[in-house]
Amino acid sequence: MMANKEINNLLDDIMIEHIANAPVSELMAEDNLTSDDIVTTQARFLGRVHECKQQYKKARLKNARSQLEIEKKKHEAVDVMAYLATKGKDARDVLVELFVQQKLPENLTLAHREGKEFTDEDAQQILANLIAMGAIDVDNKGD
Structure with missing residues:
Protein backbone atom coordinates (compact mmCIF):
# COMPACT_ATOMS: atom_id res chain seq x y z
CA MET A 1 0.00 0.00 0.00
CA HIS A 75 -1.05 46.00 34.58
CA GLU A 76 -4.50 47.05 35.82
CA ALA A 77 -4.49 44.27 38.42
CA VAL A 78 -1.21 45.42 39.97
CA ASP A 79 -1.57 47.12 43.35
CA VAL A 80 1.83 48.72 43.93
CA MET A 81 0.73 50.58 47.03
CA ALA A 82 -0.38 47.34 48.70
CA TYR A 83 2.92 45.74 47.77
CA LEU A 84 4.84 48.69 49.22
CA ALA A 85 2.70 48.57 52.37
CA THR A 86 3.65 44.92 52.92
CA LYS A 87 7.31 45.85 52.47
CA GLY A 88 7.09 48.91 54.70
CA LYS A 89 9.30 50.81 52.23
CA ASP A 90 8.89 53.31 49.45
CA ALA A 91 9.25 52.36 45.79
CA ARG A 92 12.79 53.70 45.45
CA ASP A 93 14.02 51.68 48.44
CA VAL A 94 12.43 48.51 47.05
CA LEU A 95 14.07 49.05 43.65
CA VAL A 96 17.47 49.68 45.26
CA GLU A 97 17.06 46.57 47.42
CA LEU A 98 16.12 44.44 44.40
CA PHE A 99 19.07 45.85 42.48
CA VAL A 100 21.53 45.11 45.29
CA GLN A 101 20.17 41.59 45.69
CA GLN A 102 20.41 41.15 41.90
CA LYS A 103 16.74 40.20 41.66
CA LEU A 104 15.99 42.48 38.73
CA PRO A 105 15.94 41.07 35.19
CA GLU A 106 19.39 41.09 33.56
CA ASN A 107 18.13 42.92 30.48
CA LEU A 108 16.42 45.70 32.45
CA THR A 109 17.49 49.15 31.35
CA LEU A 110 16.29 52.61 32.30
CA ALA A 111 16.18 55.54 29.96
CA HIS A 112 18.63 58.37 30.50
CA ARG A 113 16.75 61.04 32.43
CA GLU A 114 18.77 64.03 31.15
CA GLY A 115 19.53 65.27 34.64
CA LYS A 116 15.92 65.07 35.83
CA GLU A 117 15.21 63.68 39.28
CA PHE A 118 13.85 60.16 39.58
CA THR A 119 10.43 60.63 41.23
CA ASP A 120 8.46 58.32 43.49
CA GLU A 121 5.86 58.02 40.74
CA ASP A 122 8.59 56.84 38.34
CA ALA A 123 9.72 54.22 40.83
CA GLN A 124 6.13 53.08 41.45
CA GLN A 125 5.52 52.75 37.72
CA ILE A 126 8.69 50.69 37.30
CA LEU A 127 7.61 48.44 40.15
CA ALA A 128 4.12 48.09 38.64
CA ASN A 129 5.66 47.10 35.30
CA LEU A 130 8.04 44.60 36.93
CA ILE A 131 5.19 43.03 38.90
CA ALA A 132 2.95 42.84 35.81
CA MET A 133 5.79 41.23 33.83
CA GLY A 134 6.24 38.66 36.59
CA ALA A 135 9.78 39.81 37.39
CA ILE A 136 8.73 40.51 40.99
CA ASP A 137 6.65 37.94 42.81
CA VAL A 138 4.28 39.84 45.11
CA ASP A 139 3.17 36.62 46.85
CA ASN A 140 6.74 35.63 47.73
CA LYS A 141 7.19 36.37 51.44
CA GLY A 142 10.99 36.11 51.15
CA ASP A 143 11.19 38.90 48.54
Missing part, protein backbone atom coordinates in the same frame (compact mmCIF):
# COMPACT_ATOMS: atom_id res chain seq x y z
CA MET A 2 2.83 2.37 0.90
CA ALA A 3 4.63 1.65 -2.38
CA ASN A 4 1.55 2.72 -4.36
CA LYS A 5 1.40 6.04 -2.49
CA GLU A 6 5.09 6.67 -3.10
CA ILE A 7 4.69 5.84 -6.81
CA ASN A 8 1.68 8.18 -7.06
CA ASN A 9 3.64 10.96 -5.36
CA LEU A 10 6.57 10.40 -7.72
CA LEU A 11 4.27 10.49 -10.76
CA ASP A 12 2.64 13.68 -9.44
CA ASP A 13 6.06 15.27 -9.06
CA ILE A 14 7.03 14.27 -12.60
CA MET A 15 3.78 15.66 -14.01
CA ILE A 16 4.15 18.92 -12.12
CA GLU A 17 7.74 19.30 -13.30
CA HIS A 18 6.69 18.55 -16.89
CA ILE A 19 3.91 21.14 -16.75
CA ALA A 20 6.16 23.72 -15.10
CA ASN A 21 8.83 23.27 -17.80
CA ALA A 22 6.43 23.13 -20.75
CA PRO A 23 6.17 26.17 -23.02
CA VAL A 24 2.98 28.21 -22.54
CA SER A 25 2.00 27.68 -26.19
CA GLU A 26 2.10 23.89 -25.70
CA LEU A 27 -0.08 24.11 -22.59
CA MET A 28 -2.54 26.39 -24.37
CA ALA A 29 -2.80 24.02 -27.33
CA GLU A 30 -3.15 20.95 -25.12
CA ASP A 31 -6.05 22.37 -23.11
CA ASN A 32 -7.57 24.56 -25.84
CA LEU A 33 -6.87 27.69 -23.80
CA THR A 34 -6.89 31.22 -25.09
CA SER A 35 -4.78 34.03 -23.74
CA ASP A 36 -7.97 35.48 -22.22
CA ASP A 37 -8.46 32.23 -20.29
CA ILE A 38 -4.94 32.48 -18.94
CA VAL A 39 -5.36 36.15 -17.98
CA THR A 40 -8.66 35.35 -16.24
CA THR A 41 -7.13 32.43 -14.35
CA GLN A 42 -4.11 34.49 -13.40
CA ALA A 43 -6.33 37.33 -12.12
CA ARG A 44 -8.41 34.86 -10.11
CA PHE A 45 -5.25 33.32 -8.64
CA LEU A 46 -3.72 36.68 -7.74
CA GLY A 47 -7.03 37.81 -6.24
CA ARG A 48 -7.15 34.70 -4.07
CA VAL A 49 -3.53 35.22 -2.95
CA HIS A 50 -4.33 38.84 -2.03
CA GLU A 51 -7.44 37.69 -0.14
CA CYS A 52 -5.40 35.12 1.81
CA LYS A 53 -2.77 37.74 2.68
CA GLN A 54 -5.50 40.08 3.97
CA GLN A 55 -7.02 37.32 6.09
CA TYR A 56 -3.60 36.50 7.51
CA LYS A 57 -2.92 40.15 8.35
CA LYS A 58 -6.33 40.49 10.03
CA ALA A 59 -5.74 37.33 12.07
CA ARG A 60 -2.30 38.60 13.18
CA LEU A 61 -3.78 41.98 14.14
CA LYS A 62 -6.62 40.32 16.06
CA ASN A 63 -4.11 38.14 17.92
CA ALA A 64 -1.91 41.13 18.71
CA ARG A 65 -4.91 43.06 20.06
CA SER A 66 -5.96 40.18 22.28
CA GLN A 67 -2.40 39.85 23.62
CA LEU A 68 -2.36 43.59 24.30
CA GLU A 69 -5.62 43.33 26.24
CA ILE A 70 -4.16 40.50 28.32
CA GLU A 71 -1.11 42.63 29.12
CA LYS A 72 -3.29 45.64 29.96
CA LYS A 73 -5.31 43.54 32.40
CA LYS A 74 -2.10 42.38 34.07
